[in-house]
Amino acid sequence: MRVSRKVRKAVIPVAGLGTRFLPATKSMPKEMLTLVDKPLIQYAVEEARASGIREIILVTGAGKGAIEAHFAPNRELERELMARGKQAEARAVRAVSRLARVVSARQKRPLGLGHAIGCARDLVGDEPFAVLLPDEIIDARVPCLRQLLAAHAQRGGCVVATQRVPRADLSSYGVMKVEPLRRRLFRVRGLVEKPALNRAPSNYAIVGRYVLEPEIFGLIWRTPRGRDSEIQLTDALARYAADRPMYAVAFSGRRFDAGSKAGFLKATLHFAAKHPELRRVLRRWRQS
Numbered sequence: 001m002r003v004s005r006k007v008r009k010a011v012i013p014v015a016g017l018g019t020r021f022l023p024a025t026k027s028m029p030k031e032m033l034t035l036v037d038k039p040l041i042q043y044a045v046e047e048a049r050a051s052g053i054r055e056i057i058l059v060t061g062a063g064k065g066a067i068e069a070h071f072a073p074n075r076e077l078e079r080e081l082m083a084r085g086k087q088a089e090a091r092a093v094r095a096v097s098r099l100a101r102v103v104s105a106r107q108k109r110p111l112g113l114g115h116a117i118g119c120a121r122d123l124v125g126d127e128p129f130a131v132l133l134p135d136e137i138i139d140a141r142v143p144c145l146r147q148l149l150a151a152h153a154q155r156g157g158c159v160v161a162t163q164r165v166p167r168a169d170l171s172s173y174g175v176m177k178v179e180p181l182r183r184r185l186f187r188v189r190g191l192v193e194k195p196a197l198n199r200a201p202s203n204y205a206i207v208g209r210y211v212l213e214p215e216i217f218g219l220i221w222r223t224p225r226g227r228d229s230e231i232q233l234t235d236a237l238a239r240y241a242a243d244r245p246m247y248a249v250a251f252s253g254r255r256f257d258a259g260s261k262a263g264f265l266k267a268t269l270h271f272a273a274k275h276p277e278l279r280r281v282l283r284r285w286r287q288s
């Protein structure tokens with residue numbers, strides 16, 4: 001039974017500076033770094049699309065025009081490729097522009113993830129919406145966001161993806177106090193952003209996929225600066241969860257933190273090992 005409104009839009013914040021990949025990201029958005037044969041951001045947009053979402057709201061900062069251009073049609077390039085007999089390439093170029101309707105909101109100051117989501121308020125309107133953090137690449141048989149949307153359709157409320165992480169890593173994440181409801185589904189009873197190790201309420205971390213109710217915008221608006229002097233989405237969610245139902249889904253799938261060099265490399269090797277052309281190259285190279 002569906003107890004909630006259908007989710008039609010996804011917000012993808014892309015305003016970050018990408019400092020961990022400098023100098024590669026000096027003039028190119030980190031979201032455009034190539035993971036095997038697609039830019040990082042395309043994985044998130046494809047996950048949203050495979051989860052039934054057709055409208056993407058990018059929250060951008062300065063110098064992010066290449067991302068918008070990547071999802072816009074480029075008829076000149078398509079025509080030129082066709083004229084050269086490169087039909088497959090032309091199709092690939094067209095397919096990217098047909099993935100979703102992509103619109104942008106601008107985050108004028110880097111005030112944190114909560115603030116970035118708040119910047120999408122007018123474009124989202126008064127309906128539930130998804131959030132995907134594009135640094136997190138999740139390879140799953142059922143797309144991670146779709147797993148969250150299934151829980152949202154049944155229960156309503158805000159829903160986040162979660163995974164247990166080693167204790168030593170907890171202070172890099174939002175961490176939740178959770179209560180098991182059924183297999184892979186938890187009720188969230190409290191949240192804290194990047195806690196000191198002795199204050200972490202569990203080892204269930206928030207992973208970068210969310211389904212949010214529009215009430216979150218009012219709560220973000222009233223959230224003071226928190227951890228790192230930023231307006232934290234986790235703090236707004238903590239207020240939400242205090243008197244409203246919120247859930248966490250321990251999704252099935254493999255997650256990579258492609259926002260770090262090590263994670264990016266692991267994701268590259270993972271997808272290369274599944275790629276029809278590169279699979280054999282990689283195997284042979286490992287044996288040599």
Ligand code: G1P
Binds near residue numbers: 113133136175
């Ligand atoms: C953000 C969130 C954090 C979450 C993490 C997942 O942190 O604030 O709660 O656990 O994403 O990737 P960031 O990694 O942007 O510092």
